[in-house]
Amino acid sequence: MKSPSNFNRFKHRFNVWIYLILRKTRTYKGSSQQFVRLNWATFLAQLNLNQDFPFLLVAVFVGLVTGYVAVIFHEAIKLISTFLFDGTATLSRSSFKDIFHQLLLPFIPAIGGLIVGLYNLYIVKSRPEHGLASVIKAVAQKEGKIPKKNWIHKTITSVVSIGTGGGGGREAPIAQVGASIGSTVAQLLKFSPGRTRTLLGCGAAAGLSAVFNAPIGGVMFAVEVLLGDFSVKTFSPIVVAAVVSTVLSRSILGNFPTFQVHEYSLVSDTELVFYFVLGILAGLSAVLFIRTFYFIEENLKKAEKRFGIPVWAMPAVGGLLCGLISMWVPELYGFSYEVITKAIMGKEPWEKMVAVYFLKPVVAAFTVGSGGAGGMFAPSMKMGAMLGGMFGKVVHELFPKMTATSGAYALVGMGALTAGIMRAPLTVILILFEVTGQYEIVLPIMFAAVTASLVARLAYPYTMETYVLEKEGIKVGYGIALTIAGNISISDIMRKEFIRFTNTTKAETIIETFHKTLESIFFITTTDGVLVGIIGLEEMNVLLKERIFAGITAEDIVKKNFTALYDTSKLDEALKIFEITDYTYLPVVSSTDGKLIGVLKQDDTFSYYRKQMSLLTTDEVDLPKAG
Numbered sequence: 001m002k003s004p005s006n007f008n009r010f011k012h013r014f015n016v017w018i019y020l021i022l023r024k025t026r027t028y029k030g031s032s033q034q035f036v037r038l039n040w041a042t043f044l045a046q047l048n049l050n051q052d053f054p055f056l057l058v059a060v061f062v063g064l065v066t067g068y069v070a071v072i073f074h075e076a077i078k079l080i081s082t083f084l085f086d087g088t089a090t091l092s093r094s095s096f097k098d099i100f101h102q103l104l105l106p107f108i109p110a111i112g113g114l115i116v117g118l119y120n121l122y123i124v125k126s127r128p129e130h131g132l133a134s135v136i137k138a139v140a141q142k143e144g145k146i147p148k149k150n151w152i153h154k155t156i157t158s159v160v161s162i163g164t165g166g167g168g169g170r171e172a173p174i175a176q177v178g179a180s181i182g183s184t185v186a187q188l189l190k191f192s193p194g195r196t197r198t199l200l201g202c203g204a205a206a207g208l209s210a211v212f213n214a215p216i217g218g219v220m221f222a223v224e225v226l227l228g229d230f231s232v233k234t235f236s237p238i239v240v241a242a243v244v245s246t247v248l249s250r251s252i253l254g255n256f257p258t259f260q261v262h263e264y265s266l267v268s269d270t271e272l273v274f275y276f277v278l279g280i281l282a283g284l285s286a287v288l289f290i291r292t293f294y295f296i297e298e299n300l301k302k303a304e305k306r307f308g309i310p311v312w313a314m315p316a317v318g319g320l321l322c323g324l325i326s327m328w329v330p331e332l333y334g335f336s337y338e339v340i341t342k343a344i345m346g347k348e349p350w351e352k353m354v355a356v357y358f359l360k361p362v363v364a365a366f367t368v369g370s371g372g373a374g375g376m377f378a379p380s381m382k383m384g385a386m387l388g389g390m391f392g393k394v395v396h397e398l399f400p401k402m403t404a405t406s407g408a409y410a411l412v413g414m415g416a417l418t419a420g421i422m423r424a425p426l427t428v429i430l431i432l433f434e435v436t437g438q439y440e441i442v443l444p445i446m447f448a449a450v451t452a453s454l455v456a457r458l459a460y461p462y463t464m465e466t467y468v469l470e471k472e473g474i475k476v477g478y479g480i481a482l483t484i485a486g487n488i489s490i491s492d493i494m495r496k497e498f499i500r501f502t503n504t505t506k507a508e509t510i511i512e513t514f515h516k517t518l519e520s521i522f523f524i525t526t527t528d529g530v531l532v533g534i535i536g537l538e539e540m541n542v543l544l545k546e547r548i549f550a551g552i553t554a555e556d557i558v559k560k561n562f563t564a565l566y567d568t569s570k571l572d573e574a575l576k577i578f579e580i581t582d583y584t585y586l587p588v589v590s591s592t593d594g595k596l597i598g599v600l601k602q603d604d605t606f607s608y609y610r611k612q613m614s615l616l617t618t619d620e621v622d623l624p625k626a627g
Helices: 007-025 032-047 051-087 094-105 107-124 131-141 150-163 172-186 194-214 215-227 232-251 271-307 311-326 338-344 351-369 379-397 406-422 426-435 442-459 464-471 480-485 507-516 537-547 571-580 602-617
Strands: 500-502 523-524 533-536 585-588 595-603
Touching: 032 051, 032 311, 051 150, 051 172, 051 194, 051 232, 094 595, 107 311, 131 172, 131 194, 131 215, 131 464, 150 172, 150 194, 172 194, 172 379, 194 215, 194 232, 194 426, 215 232, 215 426, 271 311, 271 351, 271 379, 271 406, 271 442, 271 464, 311 351, 338 351, 338 379, 338 406, 406 426, 406 442, 426 442, 507 523, 507 537, 523 595, 533 585, 571 585, 595 602
Parallel strands: 500 523
Antiparallel strands: 523 533, 585 595
16 A cells, blocks of 8 residues: 655645634534535636636636747757757768768658657557647537647647657647647636637637747637637637737747848839739649648558558658658758748749748648648748749749849748638738738738638638548538537427328318417328428418318328428528528428428527527536535
């Protein structure tokens, strides 16, 4: 039997001391353990009920913790990558000694992938989900709850994967880590679902703000991409967390823009035409990025099944493929942003920009799609900067007096393509403004980013995150509201008590029932219960005008041209039908045999939807119980 630790001894003595004091004052009767549990439960209840200051203090705590984790995250990647890759060059410029080192380079990302694969197998014990998609899924379906140890696992796997040369970026993982920290704190404090989602957003904003040095962009990312909630109640704590995290990271890492750029401005008003064209190209390139990534990922999964490759070995395979490509083009490594800086300074040669443009989504897919860790922020920015740099060189060569240098177009292209991939132009505009510190470039970025988002949406309906979620049946295309409606089953709302007749029922019986009930819609089925149609007011008026009912049955007057829902249908489908038609009732039939199993009433449907939206935007407090 293990002896109790010093901490447990102290805890026990403290509880007994408090208990004895209260017993002597006769203010409390019960055991010391009951006393501690009761007071902790009371504290949590008060914290949930108070709407203002205490919750902001929790947001400050989340911002501080996430800020420190972000700094450790950033420095750990820098330390590992510097140790393994500092001073590497392409084979054509290397000596014999360097060539030997170069030949080992592909195996470094492979070893990193192997470590990640084994860690997921033995420690996490599950295959990793897509980063930001899993966060959005938690907001939409799991009340903002993310597994409590997820932030530790994601930090370790991301640092190893990116630090050893993986093709993913570090921004999305730290946003996911921050979201996990916020969710964990909310779960420990037993917060309501609304508050849990808010703290999740606090953590995500704090993580992105710290790593980008962009608090405004981090806040917008949380409310636009993850939560879809711009209310003051949600916005305020997210701002607090982002500011605290940014101040902390600046105090340790320094306060300077992520990318050092020249002073840029619009050379002429006509130049907006070129930025518009760049926005179109960026939107199409965003679709190319998404489709390339998932094409490679899906083929990697097919190869895994076909050749019987263990799940833990797949990140190593992806790392090896990534390393074989990156050894020739070191700018593809995920930890390096040098290629972006050179492009926006107008110093990156053509051949490098072409290579990075086409190969960046490939190496990102090899790394992340095989089960490794990393995000899509940095890869999309690299691809966008290369697109803008190439486009800028062409237009500046053709129209030197009307256009800025290629660096301006690289900067705008970086933001436009990222906006096209995320479909979140506001977030990207603010982040690009903050990471460059250039106000004059905001107008072209706004123009190109919005254009790219619209073109990408028209060309391809999915973003990097929604592609995965749509495959799982989770609809998030129009924000959290549609997400909720898209995940509520019709069977949860439908009525199972309604008036039905068989198709052989006599007209006299239907008329008699019509006069005795307030219902205006009757449902007609076969003797086996299969839905045939409906009889509404229009059919009843025709029947009453005839006044002769002999020999007439329900089959003679039933309306067979109608809309029905299946038991597998979701609330969003019903809402759309009710909105565009004058139906007050919709029959619900079994998807297997077509039998009528329920009825959906318009009033019930909209009432239920409004209630769910109210629960989302307000804090319903479940008071914790002692014991």
